[in-house]
Amino acid sequence: MSIDIDAVISDMLSAIKKSVDADWNDIRGYAKQILENEKETISELADQRLKGEITEEELTSELKDEKDTIEAELKAIQVMTKAMAQRAANAAIDILLNAIRSVL
Secondary structure (H helix, E strand, O other): OOOOHHHHHHHHHHHHHHHHHHHHHHHHHHHHHHHHHHHHHHHHHHHHHHOOOOOHHHHHHHHHHHHHHHHHHHHHHHHHHHHHHHHHHHHHHHHHHHHHHHHO
């Protein structure tokens, strides 16, 4: 018995998309890369559980670690996106300020 890990990754991306809604276009590529980076580990955990090599409790514990890793990486994206937004806002305000100064 096995799972289609590519389908699972796709579903995980869909879940992320729904949870971030309007910010999806900003983080889509990063989110895909994060899950691709975790794909092997996720696949191994699924296989180990399906083969009975780890218990449900062990799987739950390992998936909590994976969730923490993904969350930390997504938070890093949020900081990057915030920084990009700050730069864009600063640039826009600088344009306005320079326009006002040029008239004075």
